Amino acid sequence: MHSFVARQAILDKNGIPLGYELLFRLGLENRFPDIGAELATRRLMAEQFLSQKIEDLVGNALCFVNFPDSLLREGMADAFHQHRLVIEILENAMPDQVLLDCVRRLKQLGLKLALDDHLPGNGWDEFLPYMDFIKLDLRQISIEDCARFIDACRCYPQLRFIAEKVETREEFNAAQRAGFEFFQGYYFQQPQVIRQRILTTDEMTAFELLAVVSEHEVNYDTLTELFSRDLSLSYNLLRYVNNLHMGYRHQSIDNLRNAIVYLGHQQLKRFTALVMTAYVSKHKSMELYRLSIIRAKWCELLAEKTNIGLLDDAFMCGLFSLLDVLLERPMADILPQLPVSESVSQALLDNKGELGFLMGLVHDHEQANWTQLQRRLAFMGLSEETSSQCYEQAVNWSNRLSQHRLD
Numbered sequence: 368m369h370s371f372v373a374r375q376a377i378l379d380k381n382g383i384p385l386g387y388e389l390l391f392r393l394g395l396e397n398r399f400p401d402i403g404a405e406l407a408t409r410r411l412m413a414e415q416f417l418s419q420k421i422e423d424l425v426g427n428a429l430c431f432v433n434f435p436d437s438l439l440r441e442g443m444a445d446a447f448h449q450h451r452l453v454i455e456i457l458e459n460a461m462p463d464q465v466l467l468d469c470v471r472r473l474k475q476l477g478l479k480l481a482l483d484d485h486l487p488g489n490g491w492d493e494f495l496p497y498m499d500f501i502k503l504d505l506r507q508i509s510i511e512d513c514a515r516f517i518d519a520c521r522c523y524p525q526l527r528f529i530a531e532k533v534e535t536r537e538e539f540n541a542a543q544r545a546g547f548e549f550f551q552g553y554y555f556q557q558p559q560v561i562r563q564r565i566l567t568t569d570e571m572t573a574f575e576l577l578a579v580v581s582e583h584e585v586n587y588d589t590l591t592e593l594f595s596r597d598l599s600l601s602y603n604l605l606r607y608v609n610n611l612h613m614g615y616r617h618q619s620i621d622n623l624r625n626a627i628v629y630l631g632h633q634q635l636k637r638f639t640a641l642v643m644t645a646y647v648s649k650h651k652s653m654e655l656y657r658l659s660i661i662r663a664k665w666c667e668l669l670a671e672k673t674n675i676g677l678l679d680d681a682f683m684c685g686l687f688s689l690l691d692v693l694l695e696r697p698m699a700d701i702l703p704q705l706p707v708s709e710s711v712s713q714a715l716l717d718n719k720g721e722l723g724f725l726m727g728l729v730h731d732h733e734q735a736n737w738t739q740l741q742r743r744l745a746f747m748g749l750s751e752e753t754s755s756q757c758y759e760q761a762v763n764w765s766n767r768l769s770q771h772r773l774d
Contacts, residue, residue, distance in 0.1 A: 387430055
């Protein structure tokens with residue numbers, strides 16, 4: 368699944384970004400879609416803040432997002448304690464006591480606030496002490512009126528003013544003379560539509576599970592709650608315990624908590640990683656998922672022959688080795704979100720360490736680079752026959768798993 372968002376820079380006089388205004392889009396077409404403002408903001412916040420790191424989109428800059436009046440009053444903004452987020456209060460909001468209380472609460476939470484397309488007066492004076500930014504549209508207010516309003520607000524030293532709809536060099540120069548510190552408009556940049564691969568709900572649950580099972584102490588109550596909220600995960604867990612991995616035949620396990628406890632910490636990590644990779648691959652060729660599974664088992668079997676202390680990391684390394692292809696994002700952006708060891712990270716990012724060498728062997732085999740493969744095997748003290756047997760066992764394991772595919 369992909370998200371689409373338009374990003375327009377807000378710059379200082381030297382062209383350095385203060386932040387970006389984020390505008391919801393349904394596709395690459397650069398116009399606001401035919402949906403309600405509330406739905407647009409809900410989807411934008413879910414797709415850009417919950418599904419991924421906002422830093423991937425704006426770097427170290429701020430991100431300005433329009434919040435319709437109704438969403439502020441229902442408390443939606445309260446849930447986003449993001450230091451990069453600037454909540455834009457729209458010009459059609461009602462400046463009453465209820466909204467003022469909302470604004471005070473948001474400031475207590477540490478959020479930044481802006482008045483968007485602001486028209487001076489109209490009952491907003493009580494809000495000014497709580498604002499960080501005021502955006503004035505040069506198409507709606509004359510430069511002279513902007514200058515007078517900025518001068519009248521000198522008693523609010525925290526206020527910064529942003530000139531909107533700056534379209535010419537002359538307007539830019541005039542806005543500077545009027546007292547604006549920041550500028551936004553077609554003179555600098557049109558909104559740029561950005562397409563990003565995002566995690567679906569079940570993918571997000573799988574990532575959350577992986578984080579929980581990677582904690583030093585397993586919280587079985589939290590794990591049970593996470594499994595309980597996803598029918599597919601629960602079904603796969605019970606099936607995994609009863610039919611596939613453990614070969615448990617004497618007594619069926621049909622209770623979620625019992626299944627979680629029965630698997631144990633390390634097997635839970637493995638199961639969760641398998642499920643996560645399966646979910647991510649839903650929008651890709653299942654052959655990539657199958658190759659991930661083969662690599663995971665293959666690396667584990669090779670580590671069993673060379674360094675048994677690397678068994679778990681070898682499995683994870685092989686399993687996650689195609690995440691950049693599956694998620695259509697650089698591995699360097701993905702790994703910080705995963706609780707993997709430093710050795711796994713070094714192997715996947717830089718091909719370093721024993722695991723990096725092991726992944727090199729896997730790649731040489733897959734690419735039929737036989738001369739280099741023989742050198743690696745000799746260095747590891749493995750025969751070609753042993754390597755081939757490990758590969759065949761991994762393929763057979765993958766085939767058995769595919770018969771009970773996690774989908």
